[in-house]
Amino acid sequence: MADLTEELAKVKGEEPAVPSKDVRVHPDPEPAKGPLDVPTGTPTVIVDDLHIVYRVYGAASESEKGNAVNAFMRIVKRQGRPQMKEVHAVKGVSFVAYHGDAIGVVGRNGSGKSTLLRAIAGLLPPHSGAVYTDGQPSLLGVNAALMRELTGERNIILGCYAMGMTPAEVREKYQEIVDFSGIDEFVQLPMSTYSSGMGARLRFAISSAKTHDVLLIDEALATGDREFRKKSEQRIRQIRESAGTVFLVAHDLRVIQQTCNRVIWLHKGKIKMDGDPKEVLAAYTKG
Numbered sequence: 632m633a634d635l636t637e638e639l640a641k642v643k644g645e646e647p648a649v650p651s652k653d654v655r656v657h658p659d660p661e662p663a664k665g666p667l668d669v670p671t672g673t674p675t676v677i678v679d680d681l682h683i684v685y686r687v688y689g690a691a692s693e694s695e696k697g698n699a700v701n702a703f704m705r706i707v708k709r710q711g712r713p714q715m716k717e718v719h720a721v722k723g724v725s726f727v728a729y730h731g732d733a734i735g736v737v738g739r740n741g742s743g744k745s746t747l748l749r750a751i752a753g754l755l756p757p758h759s760g761a762v763y764t765d766g767q768p769s770l771l772g773v774n775a776a777l778m779r780e781l782t783g784e785r786n787i788i789l790g791c792y793a794m795g796m797t798p799a800e801v802r803e804k805y806q807e808i809v810d811f812s813g814i815d816e817f818v819q820l821p822m823s824t825y826s827s828g829m830g831a832r833l834r835f836a837i838s839s840a841k842t843h844d845v846l847l848i849d850e851a852l853a854t855g856d857r858e859f860r861k862k863s864e865q866r867i868r869q870i871r872e873s874a875g876t877v878f879l880v881a882h883d884l885r886v887i888q889q890t891c892n893r894v895i896w897l898h899k900g901k902i903k904m905d906g907d908p909k910e911v912l913a914a915y916t917k918g
């Protein structure tokens with residue numbers, strides 16, 4: 632900890648302030664009734680007829696895929712492979728998320744879940760349509776991008792700064808992050824020595840140490856063990872209770888069932904179902 636204090640003092644050049652609490656003001660006047668009540672607050676995320684299209688340059692089009700004649704003709708005609716392929720990953724998705732919502736996003740591989748989350752985080756521009764958010768959305772694993780060659784300790788400090796915390800807040804949260812991640816003495820070692828599960832746990836611990844308006848979690852809990860999953864679910868509930876909004880992509884439907892009050896089922900880039908977790912997950916598992 633002495634190391635950390637020095638680090639902080641060096642960076643800021645100031646005396647530690649009284650630990651500050653993360654004070655947030657929400658326009659939602661309605662108090663949360665309980666951890667799993669369906670909220671009726673004000674919207675935090677509005678997705679309006681969103682379309683996301685990836686452009687892949689140099690990709691083979693359907694008609695020339697694996698076709699030796701086409702490849703030969705291209706060589707004869709001295710054509711390179713200038714084709715541009717478009718992947719229409721999200722096709723006209725619309726929904727509104729509210730304060731206190733924890734929304735599970737399910738769907739088969741390639742159905743557009745990660746693309747949707749990245750678009751809500753503002754990392755992908757809409758081809759058409761729009762995403763409106765109240766507050767800063769944070770995509771877990773990107774906003775707190777960690778550096779493999781640095782120690783866990785330094786990554787915690789940098790990750791917290793990257794999320795906009797003050798030195799006082801970093802100092803206040805540091806031990807809690809280490810304890811939550813369960814990486815113990817590994818915190819002093821470079822992240823390159825961590826297992827993927829340890830890295831994922833540290834990322835989740837850092838990202839969720841801050842109260843987020845909109846927290847987007849993409850499969851980040853998948854590599855954790857049972858105990859860590861339980862802790863993470865508890866943490867997600869806390870975020871919900873403080874009236875943040877959580878989006879959770881997970882292939883493990885139990886995690887979604889236990890954490891979310893609403894589920895969106897994406898199928899080939901479109902919403903197939905949006906509603907109560909029990910109903911949506913029952914329909915999804917049926918086929």
Ligand SMILES: Nc1ncnc2c1ncn2[C@@H]1O[C@H](COP(=O)(O)OP(=O)(O)OP(=O)(O)O)[C@@H](O)[C@H]1O
Pocket residue numbers: 685686687718719720738739740741742743744745746747
């Ligand atoms: N960077 C990219 N460039 C081109 N196409 C992409 C890119 N990322 C994703 N895609 C395509 O967009 C579609 C949706 O992908 P996406 O990763 O959002 O699906 P997903 O539901 O999250 O899948 P998974 O469950 O496998 O993680 C897929 O057809 C995928 O091939």
